[in-house]
Amino acid sequence: MSAPVSDVILRTDSVGRTFGKFVALKDVSAEFRRGALTSIIGPNGAGKSTYFNLLSGSLAPSSGKVTFEGQDVTGLPQHRFAHLGIAKSFQITNVFPQLSVRENVRIAAQALKTRFDIWRPRAGMAEFLDVADELLKTVGLWPRRFELASALAHGEQRALEIGMALASRPRLLLLDEPTAGMSPEETRTMMDLIVQLATERTIILVEHKMKLVMGICDRLLVLHHGELLAEGTPDEIRRNETVKRVYLGQREH
């Protein structure tokens, strides 16, 4: 599982994104290391989600290039990303509300293997149910697998979403503010889960609460007004004067 730390899994070459005349992201070049837990931080509206969406394929960049494992993935349709080995959870909870918790993960698990199979009964496909059950145990939702996803609490739905993202066995997991709107308790559970998941795969985590990720991540990217302000280890970022001024200064201290 764990490759040499110097191995780059994902890189962006001066990617940018505009919405009409508004520049949401400008010229961001960065490399993400395989096996690392990298956080993208920045104040509200910094362009984190925009950048995240370029990495996960929900948005095509207006300029620049995204490379995953040496392959140019710029502008590929969203559904191709799961097939390549990239999975994500959204900033806003995104599950199948009227399906059971187990079916949510099962659908995600079958996605790469049974695309247009209209004939064989899916109830007989034990492999996907097994994957679903295993992942539900991982994210702590196994006891609630028979309930509708809409019946879960907010924090549980976020966990379910991560379970669904894991179902494609991604080599790169992208998480956009997985703790958004959570209680302190739910947040702690979620952060524990992320740390646990990070031991086995590459994770890129978007977060605007810097304190939350400082202790757990290997590297940090700081975005501000759509630009990459700084990049480095948590210690380097903590010491960075510019970051202190524009980010730590205004929000945390």
Added chain:
Amino acid sequence: MSAELATTRADLAPSSTGTRLLDLAERHRVLLAGLFLLVFPLVLPFHALAIVVLTYGLYALGFNLLFGYLGLLSFGHAALFGGGAYLCGIALVHAGVPWWLGILAGTLGGVLIAFLIGIIAIRTRGIYFAMVTLALAQCVYYLFYQAVDWTGGENGLRLPSLTTINVFGLQLNFVDSLTRYYVIAAFVFASLFILSRILASPFGAVIEGIRENEARARACGYDVSRSRLLAFVLSGGFCGLAGSLQAIHLAIVPVEMLGIETSGLAVMMCLLGGMGTFFGPFVGAAVFLVLENLVSVYTVHWQLVVGVVFIVCVLFFPRGIWGSILHWSRR
């Protein structure tokens, strides 16, 4: 709105006996449908009426696959139903093929028209999808209306009336209404079996996932556009078959079969019976057609009465008749 989600249902924890009974019915829904098809003409002794309940029910079933299960509201399904009927008729009249080949031609015709409409329409959502399908269906109407040599134009296309048909070497008297009913019921039964397989397949889960959350389905790795197109094409197959059966039964294809009212009929029957439920479309078709037949005996304003019943149903039983029954018995 989703009422009968095959594995999902089996997934939910077992509870009351009523629920368990319904789950049993759900698991053997095709068998149940078969039994019902066998006794239906005994319950409803007007065989001609029983037959159109089946053909319209099958039409609504095809529509329901797209509307109830995938969540796309089409206002152009008449093109699939009427188009299938015309292509079946054209094969019988102009190519002189045997009856079953005509039905096959009509079914494939429904598939083909669905593919052509679908490839344009699946790019749109919601109201735009409804409008695009409506507009394209009007194009199909116009096309068949103009091709007078092939379709008879506004007079409709008269089919040779079948007196006997050959089923695997067996000569059946097709004039006998009960025989005719059972021949058509056999096709409907096969369709229900196929639909049941589709809904219980991995693809059945995909279309429900897309209805529930398109962005999530896409992030899971599903090609939403292609899945939509496949569902549309399958829907076209059911509707084309329904149209063919209707054509053979009536021995004429009136041009109204392609009209906008026919498209609306599918929506009404589906909503009336319960969208996204296995039996709903047939329940809707039966209630609608029986009501129409009963009321039109007493008054020429039957459409008004049916309209009021429809509105009451939609207002007070938004799940539809069958959908509400399922909902209540599960609580």
